[in-house]
Amino acid sequence: MVRVHTLFAQESVIVGDKVRTDVTTDPMAVIYPDNLAALGVCRGLGVKGIPVTILSADRTAPGQYSRYARRVACPAQADEAEFIEFLLRFGQAHQRYAPVLFLTDDNAIVTVHRHREILERWYRFPMASWSVLRRVMLKDHLYRSLDGVVPLPHTRFPEDESELADAVREIGGSILVKPLLRCLTGSSDTSSLPFEQCFGSKAIRVRTLRELTDAYRAACARGFRVVVQEEIEGPISSLYSLGLYATRQGEVAAAFTSQKLGQVPPDFGDGLVVKAVRARELIPLGERVIRHFGYYGMADVEFKWDARAGVYKLLDINPRPWLWINLPTACGVNLSYAAYLDAVGRPIDPGGFVQRDFETRWVSIRGLLIYVIRSLGTGWRCTGLLPVLRQFWGKRVGPLFCTKDLLFRMFLSPMYWWDSFLQASRGIRRLHAAPGAINGRPFLTE
Structure with a gap:
């Protein structure tokens, strides 16, 4: 582990050279893994002056290039023992102010929570324990537990x-x-x-x-x-989302509602166009779910409007930052900052986390390119493309572009461009391989 000790020594010099972080007494926020959700969390905390470190094993991931973050190279998560040892040593090196650890994908949550009891000596976790998380993340536990609590498919x-x-x-x-x-x-x-x-x-x-x-x-x-x-029958626009932060006392301290207008793949995929909307009726449903599980932390609670039954039915809960986590921030509900405040024991002023924007859209140009490539490569009909393009107009934000954080370091990094080329080549080969086909018959049909 000599390499890890050397890395920490180097990073301490880098931190000392940054005026923004060399005199702060705010605990550091540590984000892992680096992805678009990590970039959204980084910006949400960075604008509040919180020092941010992103742990990254991938030079193509965007968060490490933000002006608000410093990058620390970490072992690949596939080597679990080495990765956890790295986290322990990193936490010990910053034990004066225990960092707040943000996990931004399911794999990281599962891996880290196998070792949470040890890691809690060095990190603050802005999310519930695994005994709660497993009931939220595992769909059999989720649906069985919520039967009779909220409407379900x-x-x-x-x-x-x-x-x-x-x-x-x-x-x-x-x-x-x-x-x-x-x-x-x-x-x-x-x-x-x-x-x-x-x-x-x-x-x-x-x-x-x-x-x-x-x-x-x-x-x-x-x-x-x-x-x-x-x-549940209905168009994509029947999909709604409640983004929230729930405190350790079970109170929803911040809430944001949105509606999907496009996704990729077009049936069951990630957001392509997501619009901030006024859907206050989702909040009591979310509060009921949170209190039922005793959950605290950030969560994206997904619903679909069932027109036949006249109710919103819960589809899923993501207990972590999600792809368009920067949309709530742009609309006045900085969920990442609420999570940080609660983790370090500071009060959350409800007046500072009120959704005041119900028009802004989150749009993904990369998602649109994937939509078109898959349409051409797997035989999807493109009849839905024009309606999706119409949704791009209006006040909008995206996952990458931000006038206050232009990611210059990413564009100037040769390793970023080379690794991106390699990953894009592999991705296009996968897209043209007609994923999900069995016996010559594709799963995805329209």
């Missing part, structure tokens, strides 16, 4: 193939196959691909017992356990 939890026929008869119509967790939890192999990279989407739509059986076998072969759920 009809869901079955098959243990083997013999139960699939009953699921088809009970649910009927269009059925979705979803993983219990998007990353694999039964193995310490954190390099395993998440569900959407294996199958090209966050869920698999099936309509017959044969299709359900094929999808079930394919998921099991990849190591995923699944739930089988009714698909």
Whole structure:
């Protein structure tokens, strides 16, 4: 571990050279892994003067190039023992003011929480314990626990193939196959691909017992356990989200509501266009969920409006920063800062976290490019492209561009461009490989 000790010594010099961080007594925020959500958290904290360190093993990730952050190279998460040892030594090197540790993807949450009891000696966690998180993150626990608490889609939890026929008869119509967790939890192999990279989407739509059986076998072969759920009819615009921060006392101290207007893949994907909207009726539903679990931390609670039943039905909860975490910040609800304040024991003034903007849209140019490439490469119809493009007009923010943080270091880094080229080449090959096909029949149909 000599290399790690040397790294810390070098970084302490770098910190000393930064006027912004050399005299602060604010505990550092440490963000891992580096991704678009990490960049949003970094900017949300940086504008408040909080010193930010991003741990990164990937030179193409954007957060490390922010003017608000310093980068510390870390081991790849796939080597769990080395990665946790690195976190311990980093925490010990900054023990005077225990850093606040922000985790920005599911793999990181699962990996780090296997060692949280040890890591809590050196870090503050702005999120609930694993005993709570597992009930939120694992979909079988999530839906079973919330039955009767909030409206839910009809869901079955098959243990083997013999139960699939009953699921088809009970649910009927269009059925979705979803993983219990998007990353694999039964193995310490954190390099395993998440569900959407294996199958090209966050869920698999099936309509017959044969299709359900094929999808079930394919998921099991990849190591995923699944739930089988009714698909709620309705356009993408029926998808709503409640972003919130809940305190350790179970109070929702900050809340933000939004609506999806486009996503990629177009059926079950990540946000492409997300609009801030006034949907206050989601907040009491979110509060009910938070109190039921005893959860605290940031969360993105996803709903879909079921026009037939006349209710919002809960689809999922992401207990971490998400792709468009900078949209709430742009609209006056800096959830990252609320999480930081609570983690360091400072009061959260509700008046400072009020959504005042209900028009701004979050749009992803990269997502649009992926949408077009997949349309051409996998035979999707492009009829939905023009309506999506119309949603790009108006007041908007994006995941990367920010006038106060132009990421000059990223554009000037040769390693960024070379690694980006290599990753893009691999990504395009995957996109043209028709992901999610079984026996020549694609899962994703329109």
